[in-house]
Amino acid sequence: GPAGRRAAARRLHLLTHGSRRSPVNLRAIVLAAGRGERMRPLTDATPKPLLTVGGKSLLAWQLERLAAAGIRDVVVNHAHLGEQLEAAVGDGARWGVRVAWSREGTALETAGGIARALPMLGPGPFLAVSADIHTDFDYASLLPAAERIAGDPAACAAHFVLVDNPPWHARGDMGLADGRVTLAGERLLTYGNISLFHPSLFAGVAPGEHLRLFPWGFRFIEAGRVTGEHFRGTWENVGTPAQLAELDRRLST
DSSP, X not given: OHHHHHHHHHHHHHHHHOOSSOOOOOEEEEEOOOXXXXXXXXXXXXXGGGOEETTEEHHHHXXXXXXXXXXXXXXXXXXXXXXXXXXXXXXXXXXXOEEXXXXXXXXXXXXXXXXXXXXXXXXSOEEEEETTEEEOOOXXXXXXXXXXXXXXXXXXXXXXXXXXXXXXGTTOSBEEETTEEESOOSSOBEEEEEEEEOGGXXXXXXXXXXXXXXXXXXXXXXXXXXXXXXXXXXXXXXXXXXXXXXXXXXXXX
């Protein structure tokens, strides 16, 4: 309700403007470097994050959600047709964010892309989201987890948002037990491509290294350093032309 939103706004003000109570300035990286193979032929001439649903590009929806959460500094990485992304978004001012570009040339995958962008993301925990998910998840709700990671990254260095398994990924990826992400469990959920990370996790990744987030990232789960939550709201991973058309139809009616 309104009181909860006011409380979130206060927390956010402290986080984004700094205070003695909260040193966290939450920045975000939007992962936009993928080739979008399953989305061909649409992605032969257009980068996947610029495909539109409901009259807006997938990337624009994400920038709107980040701005609504009070996040002001956003890094966007790119490789395939990246100059189109820069032309469409510019400096991000129209969404009320400051966009910095991490130009990869050749896509480095998630962990590699994050490692390359670390100098732009600052010394504290940051939010990583994929450009090709469409969700009403409230990014501001992650602020307490960001504070926890900032306070003791040795104990907790990441926080994952997990979602119900979509039909095309019925097996799931990982479980949740007492607020910690696990690799086993009776009920596995799907990694939702929304995460907080402490930059120290990527210290061993050489800039320019090509590295997927998993299985490399499983070591941090096994060490008990990843918390998580189960989000049950709207979440779509837009992977194929059919999924794109279906989402566009729902958002346009």
